[in-house]
Amino acid sequence: SYVLTQPPSVSVAPGKTARIPCGGNNIGSKSVHWYQQKPGQAPVLVIFYDRDRPSGIPERFSGSNSGNTATLTISRVEAGDEADYYCQVWHTTSAAYVFGTGTKVTVL
Amino acid sequence: EVQLVESGGGLVQPGGSLRLSCAASGFTFSNYRMNWVRQAPGKGLEWVSYISNSDSTIYYADSVKGRFTISRDNAKNSLYLQMNSLRGEDTAVYYCARETNDGGYFDYWGQGTLVTVSS
Numbered sequence: 001s002y003v004l005t006q007p008p009s010v011s012v013a014p015g016k017t018a019r020i021p022c023g024g025n026n027i028g029s030k031s032v033h034w035y036q037q038k039p040g041q042a043p044v045l046v047i048f049y050d051r052d053r054p055s056g057i058p059e060r061f062s063g064s065n066s067g068n069t070a071t072l073t074i075s076r077v078e079a080g081d082e083a084d085y086y087c088q089v090w091h092t093t094s095a096a097y098v099f100g101t102g103t104k105v106t107v108l
Numbered sequence: 109e110v111q112l113v114e115s116g117g118g119l120v121q122p123g124g125s126l127r128l129s130c131a132a133s134g135f136t137f138s139n140y141r142m143n144w145v146r147q148a149p150g151k152g153l154e155w156v157s158y159i160s161n162s163d164s165t166i167y168y169a170d171s172v173k174g175r176f177t178i179s180r181d182n183a184k185n186s187l188y189l190q191m192n193s194l195r196g197e198d199t200a201v202y203y204c205a206r207e208t209n210d211g212g213y214f215d216y217w218g219q220g221t222l223v224t225v226s227s
Contacts, residue, residue: 001170033213035153042203042217043153054215086153090212095167097143097155 002091004100011106018074020103022087025068030089032070034063038083046085047072074105082107110134110216112204117221124194124225130187130204130218138162138182141207143214144189146200146223156202157189172198194225 005023012018022032032050035043045054047063050070060075074081087100116128130142144156157178158167166178177190187204201222205214 031212035214037153042219043214044217045213045215048208048213048215049210084152088153088213094170096169097145097158099145099153099155102152 001094001096002089002098004087004089004098006085006087006100006103008101009104009106011108012074012077013108014077014079016077018077018081018105020072020074020085020087020105022070022072022100023068024070024089024098024100027068027070027089028066030065030091032063032065033088034061034072035086035088036081036083037086043086077105077107079107081105110206112206112216112218114202114204114218114221117202117223119224119226120194121227122195122225125190125192126194126223128189128191128202128204128221128223132185132187132204132206135206137180137185140209141211142180142187143205143207144178144187145203145205145214145217146198147203147220148197148200151200154200158207159187191223194223196225199223199225 034047036046037043046061050065051063062073085103111133113131143158159178175193179188201220203220204218206216208215
C-alpha cells in the first residue's frame, strides 16, 4: 500500500509562514490535494491538483509537489488557520484513495 | 447549495450490522462519483469506499473489503453504506464526500455520522 507521511505538528507565529510536508514515494508523479479540518467540523478542500485553490480559499494557501515531497504553504498565518491538515492522493495500483497522517498546525 | 446529510449511525455490538445513508441535494446527484471516508476518534482520515456515478465501478479499502457494501439510488439522490461484521476498529465518524468531475479529490463533505461498535 502507499503511505503518505506528515509531521504530527507544526507551530508558527502569527504573520509567519507555515510549511507542511507530505512525503510519499515519487509523490511528484501524482496529483496531491489538501484538506483543512477544524475541531468538530468536516474537512474542507484548500488545494487541489498540487497548487490550485478552490474559490473562497485565500491566496495565502499555496502548494507545490516534486520528487518525494509535496508541500502545503500557509503565508501570513492567522489564528483562524489553526487546524489539522491532510494531504491526499489517488493510488492507481491499489485502486484506493490515500490520506496523509495529518498535521496539526498551532498558531503561537 | 450543495448539501450532504448522513444518517444511520449509532451504537452497535461487535459482529453487528448498520446501514448508513447520505441524502444529497443542491446538485445533480447522478452526475457525480461518491465516496465514504471515516475518522476514528482522535485519529486521521481514512478512505473507505468509492462508487461511480452509474455504480458500474466500486472500490473498497482493504480494511473493509468483504464486510462493507456501498450503493446508491440516483432516483432518491442517496448514497448508502451497508456495514456488516462490525469491529471495534470500525468505530468512527463516517463522512460521505462528493468527488469532483475532474476526479481524484473531494469538493463537498457531509457533517458525518458517528458509528460506535462496543458491547
